[in-house]
Amino acid sequence: MAERDIELIQFDLDGTLIDSVPQLALAVNRMLAHLGHEPAAEQAVRHWVGNGADMLVRRALTAALGEEPDAGAQQAARAAFDAAYERVADQGLVFYPGVLDTLAALRLAGKKLAIVTNKPYRFVPAILAAAGLKDRFELVLGGDSLAVKKPSPEPLLHVCRELDIDPARTLMVGDSENDVLAARAAGIAVVGLTYGYNYGRDIADSGPDWVMSDFAGLATLLRV
Ligand SMILES: O=C(O)COP(=O)(O)O
Numbered sequence: 001m002a003e004r005d006i007e008l009i010q011f012d013l014d015g016t017l018i019d020s021v022p023q024l025a026l027a028v029n030r031m032l033a034h035l036g037h038e039p040a041a042e043q044a045v046r047h048w049v050g051n052g053a054d055m056l057v058r059r060a061l062t063a064a065l066g067e068e069p070d071a072g073a074q075q076a077a078r079a080a081f082d083a084a085y086e087r088v089a090d091q092g093l094v095f096y097p098g099v100l101d102t103l104a105a106l107r108l109a110g111k112k113l114a115i116v117t118n119k120p121y122r123f124v125p126a127i128l129a130a131a132g133l134k135d136r137f138e139l140v141l142g143g144d145s146l147a148v149k150k151p152s153p154e155p156l157l158h159v160c161r162e163l164d165i166d167p168a169r170t171l172m173v174g175d176s177e178n179d180v181l182a183a184r185a186a187g188i189a190v191v192g193l194t195y196g197y198n199y200g201r202d203i204a205d206s207g208p209d210w211v212m213s214d215f216a217g218l219a220t221l222l223r224v
């Protein structure tokens with residue numbers, strides 16, 4: 001199948017469309033301060049993002065405590081993180097270069113667009129609204145929208161089923177090995193972006209079908 005036959009593009013959010021680490025780091029540090037711990041460096045937070053809010057909080061707490069938190073500490077920390085992130089998630093958002101123009105061009109070319117993020121769903125609508133992207137996506141799934149999140153293929157397959165589009169006519173675009181693993185297991189072609197997080201590792205090592213350093217490369221790939 002030619003790349004121009006792609007009908008549906010599923011996007012990761014953090015590290016792909018937006019650089020959300022400043023806001024996540026702020027929320028992590030408000031949570032740590034609330035619990036009496038020293039703040040974490042933004043660079044550390046960058047490497048903790050990728051498996052959703054529970055894992056981000058767990059990694060931050062483990063670093064602060066020097067051991068895994070117990071269930072009660074984890075729960076209290078998650079509540080403090082959520083309260084803090086709710087206030088800043090849509091503030092001062094930075095979209096990566098080429099994202100807004102390329103999304104508009106893909107839409108104009110008749111492509112269906114969706115978001116599959118591991119970020120809890122409740123934070124996502126405000127982020128999209130702040131960027132004027134509320135109506136750009138056919139479907140938006142958060143990390144807690146289904147019973148499983150990426151690297152499970154299920155969220156990606158769920159979107160294909162809901163929109164009635166063959167995985168073979170779908171493209172996944174993300175910055176993390178979780179995006180590549182989910183796409184591969186779903187039989188979906190995948191672009192790996194080099195500018196995101198991926199725990200500080202090279203996305204090329206995960207073996208995506210294409211490696212791109214620039215979001216606008218999608219327009220060239222899909223010939224829109
Ligand atoms: O919130 C996370 O941990 C990662 O979110 P993402 O799936 O949009 O990269």
Ligand SMILES: [Mg+2]
Nearest residue numbers: 012014015175
């Ligand atoms: Mg990501």
